[in-house]
Amino acid sequence: xxxxxxxxxxxxxxxxxxxxxxxxxxxxxxxxxxxxxxxxxxxxxxxxxxxxxxxxxxxxxxxxxxxxxxxxxxxxxxxxxxxxxxxxxxxxxxxxxxxxxxxxxxxxxxxxxxxxxxxxxxxxxxxxxxxxxxxxxxxxxxxxxxxxxxxxxxxxxxxxxx
Amino acid sequence: xxxxxxxxxxxxxxxxxxxxxxxxxxxxxxxxxxxxxxxxxxxxxxxxxxxxxxxxxxxxxxxxxxxxxxxxxxxxxxxxxxxxxxxxxxxxxxxxxxxxxxxxxxxxxxxxxxxxxxxxxxxxxxxxxxxxxxxxxxxxxxxxxxxxxxxxxxxxxxxxxxxxxxxxxxxxxxxxxxxxxxxxxxxxxxxxxxxxxxx
Numbered sequence: 001x002x003x004x005x006x007x008x009x010x011x012x013x014x015x016x017x018x019x020x021x022x023x024x025x026x027x028x029x030x031x032x033x034x035x036x037x038x039x040x041x042x043x044x045x046x047x048x049x050x051x052x053x054x055x056x057x058x059x060x061x062x063x064x065x066x067x068x069x070x071x072x073x074x075x076x077x078x079x080x081x082x083x084x085x086x087x088x089x090x091x092x093x094x095x096x097x098x099x100x101x102x103x104x105x106x107x108x109x110x111x112x113x114x115x116x117x118x119x120x121x122x123x124x125x126x127x128x129x130x131x132x133x134x135x136x137x138x139x140x141x142x143x144x145x146x147x148x149x150x151x152x153x154x155x156x157x158x159x160x161x162x
Numbered sequence: 163x164x165x166x167x168x169x170x171x172x173x174x175x176x177x178x179x180x181x182x183x184x185x186x187x188x189x190x191x192x193x194x195x196x197x198x199x200x201x202x203x204x205x206x207x208x209x210x211x212x213x214x215x216x217x218x219x220x221x222x223x224x225x226x227x228x229x230x231x232x233x234x235x236x237x238x239x240x241x242x243x244x245x246x247x248x249x250x251x252x253x254x255x256x257x258x259x260x261x262x263x264x265x266x267x268x269x270x271x272x273x274x275x276x277x278x279x280x281x282x283x284x285x286x287x288x289x290x291x292x293x294x295x296x297x298x299x300x301x302x303x304x305x306x307x308x309x310x311x312x313x314x315x316x317x318x319x320x321x322x323x324x325x326x327x328x329x330x331x332x333x334x335x336x337x338x339x340x341x342x343x344x345x346x347x348x349x350x351x352x353x354x355x356x357x358x359x360x361x
Contacts, residue, residue: 005233005240007196010182014175023164031178038182042191046238100164119164150163 006045010038013058016121020059023116024066024109027101033069037062056127059117063131070109103154111146118143183243193237195246196229202258202353203346206323208247211236214268215250217320220342235273254323260353263290265324273320277308281315288329291354295333317341323350 017037021030040061048057104112110132117128118139125136125143132139186192194216196209207219207228216236219228233240244251249267256262274282284302288294294302300312316327322341328350332338340347 002230002234003238005194005229006238007229007241010179010241014178018175018178019164031174034178035181035185038178039185039189039191042182042186042239042241043189115164147163154163 003045003048003050006042009041009045009054009058013055014038016055017058017062019120020062020116021066022101023104023120024062024112025069026105029069029073033062033065036065036069040065053127055121056123056131059121059123060131063113063117066113100150100154103150106153107146107149108142111142111149114139114143115146115150119147179242183241183245186239186241187243187246191239192241192243192246193239194232195241195243197242197244197247197251198225199251199254201254203323203342203349206254208250208254209240210246210250211270211272213270213272215247215321215324216270216273218322218324220322220346222343223341250324257323258353267324269321269324271320274315274318277303277305277311278315278318280304281312282319282321282325285316285319285325285327285330288326290326291356293329293331293351293356296330296338297333299330313339329354329356 014034018030018034021033021037025033037058041058044061048054104115107115113132114128117123117131118125123131125139128143129136129139132142183192183195187195190212194209194211196207196217198205198207200206204221205225206221207217207223207225208215209217209219209229209232217228217232219225229240253262253265253267257265271279271282280303281299284299287302288299296309296312296316297306300306300308303312305311312330316330317339319325319327319341322328328340328342328347330338337344337347337351
């Protein structure tokens, strides 16, 4: 048995990788992270052992790309001709769940990653730990802390703000 | 709670896919590009390497099966991408509209080996609107007794239509087999002005 056409991999896991990238690097940088992830995966694909856990493999690549991007973004000053945004009074512009992005962006990186890899992808904590480093218990704790923080800041923003 | 992160909308994913195909093509990582086109003989799968057209497949062959086989035999670096196949799609359109009598496309014949490959070379010598018998093609390929082998070379032609195996018929004038089915074969011959013999 050989490898499936790469197109099948993109079709099956493309949406999942996009959600992960959005959660970890934010909605705007996610497109670049997604593109770099799949281009890199395509390069390595012929050497992937048939029967491998493709979701975990892609998340490992996406993780490295996201880290590169976050480091790059921290080093680069960001020139902008867009004035800072003010809160919308008409719901979520563009359909983005803006509050959720803000809440995710406020989480420490490790918590964001563990939430994304476990809750969005469904990877067990042992695999999450292999990808982010540290022990499975630490990954479990980071994901739990992240979810708890999201519940406070995202689900009930009124209570937090008042 | 995380439902707000998705489902990723189709437009975004389509745009990202196009960008991936373009990036991969530029970095020579897109080893096989494919798309499908509609035609009078049903949907056709077209696949091409950087060298040229690799495969034309009828729907009855199972497009997914064909792609799986290409992944094993050529490369699993396969993506859907129209651009590389624009010229092929255009020439096929012109052929089906009766405005084109010969294809002018770079071909990648790596899926045909040995005697089969030699047969394909001779098929290209059968002009538009003409037919040749399996026996005549066998003789032209230098193996007059290999009539059955010519039949199987035609049946397994990786590039039907473009390499015109539909122009090979039985010595008694009946149509014989065709990868796209007998109806497709008689439709193509009728398109080229060949009157199909009555069975």
